[in-house]
Amino acid sequence: MPPMQHLLMIEDDARLAQMVGEYLERSGFGVTHAPDATAGLSRLQQPADGKLPDLVVLDLMLPDLDGLEVCRRIRAMDGDVARVPVLMLTAKGDPMDRVVGLELGADDYLPKPFEPRELLARIRAVLRRKGEGAAAPTPAKRMRFGSLEIDRDARTVSVGGEPRELTAYQFDLLVALAERSGRVLTRDQIMEAVRGRELEAFDRSIDVHMGRIRAAIEADVKNPKRILTVRGVGYVFAKQQD
Structure with missing residues (x-):
């Protein structure tokens, strides 16, 4: 049985994070929630178990740092952490947020509000591309x-x-x-x-x-x-x- 893939969700909406996290866990993923950019970046730089997440779900609007800046900082980090796939959650109806996010290195985006099953499908697609490319x-x-x-x-x-x-x-x-x-x-x-x-x-x-x-x-x-x-x-x- 393949090892469980782990996601880091950087999202300040605790209720949304809990709902989506539970859905993703029922779908076979491990999920760690970071309530703001500082906590999320810290978990990437010093993962608790020494293992990087397989993918980061990153909200655009965070209380301490803009999600675009968080994405930029992830891509500027050293080693494997810079290559962790990032799926960005963006404001609905604002294509420029998506353009800038992709320019900064995000692998995919999903406008809010979204259906959890679409988020799941996009997560699986990004991870599948990563796995197929590696294997x-x-x-x-x-x-x-x-x-x-x-x-x-x-x-x-x-x-x-x-x-x-x-x-x-x-x-x-x-x-x-x-x-x-x-x-x-x-x-x-x-x-x-x-x-x-x-x-x-x-x-x-x-x-x-x-x-x-x-x-x-x-x-x-x-x-x-x-x-x-x-x-x-x-x-x-x-x-x-x-």
């Missing part, structure tokens, strides 16, 4: 495109030997494009290639993630040479070498 067999461990190297086993990206940070989802997007270099892919084809994104309804989220990937691997983000936009269609990973 999927590949014919070649590394892909090289000039100075860009993608190590699928280690799930790392480097440019000129310098490591570049991507979220789990952004890494999967980059691999999906690189494996299909030279082919123009629509946004739907890209999301289908990485799987687990069937609940995604905010089309611009792909554009946000692509911007983050470009910022990590391109020498000039305003004049990209590797990931090109095909206006009105989608994206293509250029075959040419550096």
Whole structure:
């Protein structure tokens, strides 16, 4: 039997946290609740059992720090903690919160109010992507495109030997494009290639993630040479070498 996956919920609404926590626990997850940003960041930096959570459910509106700032701080941490998937709970009807959250490294978002079963589905989708990416067999461990190297086993990206940070989802997007270099892919084809994104309804989220990937691997983000936009269609990973 696989070990229980553990979630850290950073949420100041105690009643909501209890209701959702109980639902997730009945669905087979362990849940730790942090009532504010300070407690949540502390649990990530010094986990009680020495084990990081498998995913963070992060509310946007917290009493001490904005959830966007919390996400930024998580992604700036050292080691494995920076790569813990983050699912952000955002204000309903405010797409800019979602855009900024994705730009800061969130792996997914869910507007409030939400159905617990949709939250569960999104959590499972993010964790499935993470697990599939870590476990999927590949014919070649590394892909090289000039100075860009993608190590699928280690799930790392480097440019000129310098490591570049991507979220789990952004890494999967980059691999999906690189494996299909030279082919123009629509946004739907890209999301289908990485799987687990069937609940995604905010089309611009792909554009946000692509911007983050470009910022990590391109020498000039305003004049990209590797990931090109095909206006009105989608994206293509250029075959040419550096």
